[in-house]
Amino acid sequence: MSAPLITFRNLDKWYGAQQVLEQVKLSLYSGQCILLAGENGSGKTTLLKILAGLETPTRAEVEYADTTQPWKTAVRRYRREVIYLHQTPYLFNGTVASNVAYGLRFTGLNREQQQQALARGLVWANLTEQAKRPAHTLSGGIRQRVAFTRAWVLSPKILLLDEPIANMDDASRKQTCDLLGRMKSEGMSIVITSHDAQPFETLADVRFQLENNQLRPCELHSTARESV
């Protein structure tokens, strides 16, 4: 297996006197999908937000680009490579197109290149016809697709998804899993939290269980790979 994109070690998180994560170690590989399971309140979302740089761990070391650094130093370097998607995606006031284009202005692309990336994204997710629709009028499934496209156009190396198919109907679940499969095949590293492993059985390569504040590998299916 190739070298990991990023490795988190000795990751601890305390909320006051309560420990939520203890000595977590996790390596993320290009083109690999990790399924993260655990009870409600087990710390799955906290872990994802720490990986995304949206929450601060009490302690953590990060190995990224051949150097090991404390989380606080490393997060400035790797943040642009990681995108976190909420369980219920947040769409800004505006149209589908303005939402998809949101992050492009921070990429250094000129206006024309941004327009091209936007058009590619809309085609990729079959959203071209919805481009001018106000975001607040969209159904749950389409909102999720807009959020995925908004992430996809930025070509992140790592995508973190918090319960991406919760409260979705079967058709929307299938669409979401298809999009995730395409992202994975493009080389993205994907981490998914979910109560239900079944929909991700073909997508996920490894499965971890977050239990008693610790991350433990567990069997997903016969082809499961060990990565920790």
Added chain:
Amino acid sequence: MDGLLGTTQQALQLLLTGNPELWTIVGVSFSVSLKAIIFTTPVALVLAFVLAYLDFPGNRLLLSVFNSLLSVPTVVVGLLLYLLLSRQGPFGDLKLLFTQTAMVVAQMILCFPILVALGHAAMQAADQRAWETARTLGAPPWYAMLTVLYEVRFALITAVLTGFGRIISEVGASMMVGGNIMGFTRNITTAIALETSKGEFVQGVALGLVLLLLAFLLNFLLGYFQGKGKLLA
């Protein structure tokens, strides 16, 4: 009853005939209050954002102070500013007492806590995911802040309108630091107080009608923007 009706009729005539003295007073009011709200809004909203999104020692204390200042009497602000700007005061050399600048400063002090407290409430009610989504999509902190402000813009416009309503209708601070000088620092509220004390009610009623009209307009706008906020939430 006839007296009140007659006075109101004369007041309307005064308004509709474009009485220059009356409209100068209205102009001073709007000029001072608009400057105060325009200068205060950006700083107050940034502070409200900092209080809502950053956890630092003294955060809650600072918020309590601003909440307490919501009900500070305008004459107390006027008195404090008078002492600071009077010749014997520490800022006496600036010679700002009885100027429109002093009135602007007084009104800025009055509307600042309103904007901070209401702005903070609006941002606390905002969806935390807006900030996180902006940041994870690569927005630098200042841009993510502007994004959040835009997301709650209707609540923030409500805060600004509330602040404007408070300062354009206040009398105590403007009277004390402005000095009620005709054509210079006399505004609607200080003029009404003066005319009433002289027993000349026509101009007072005319100016009162302007204030009432403004109050209706502000309330209409408040209702409109509050409704907008709900519609898009």
